[in-house]
Amino acid sequence: MAKIIFNWSKDLIVITNGVELSKGGVQELHKRSIKIISEPIKNLIGDDGHLQKIEFVSGETIIRSGGFVVPFFYRPNQFAEKLGCEVHENGTVVTDGVGRTTKKYIYIAGETEKSGPSSLMISAADGNKAAVSVNTDLTMERF
Known part of the structure; x- marks a missing residue:
């Protein structure tokens, strides 16, 4: 997903919500100066459906005006x-x-x-x- 988004914007931060990336994945992102935040997300803050900030469990927040979620596909059958x-x-x-x-x-x-x-x-x-x-x-x- 980061590759696709990087094609549209260089203002990119990858947030893993506590999931550790592979060493190769981290290297790929760092080569392109893409910041990685692995801390779990506590809250998405915004107004009227528009993202303004992301708050992490530590209390740190970052300002963002948009985001993408990589879906997990599980089909219970x-x-x-x-x-x-x-x-x-x-x-x-x-x-x-x-x-x-x-x-x-x-x-x-x-x-x-x-x-x-x-x-x-x-x-x-x-x-x-x-x-x-x-x-x-x-x-x-x-x-």
Whole structure:
């Protein structure tokens, strides 16, 4: 994320909220004079939805007018698990890449199959792939 933001602005501070970065990651950021703050965040301060300051647990604050949050993608799939589908540690359902799960006759599409961001268009395309798999499996079974 820092690489993308650095492309837009050099006024960048990476705040890890208590998470330690890898040595390589720290070196990459320091090479570009990007400040790193690893202290946990206590509060985001602003007015009417506009960020003004970030307060840390130590009480220190920094003035910022905007920020980005790197999302953590976890897709809980209790329903798929109850159906007997195999699920990865990150919550995504194990598939063959075209919608077939590890359980016969159970197909999925969209965000339940991915651990990253998705979109309506990608999910629709995944749905098309799963539909082709369903049709192929039914055709082969009936022939």
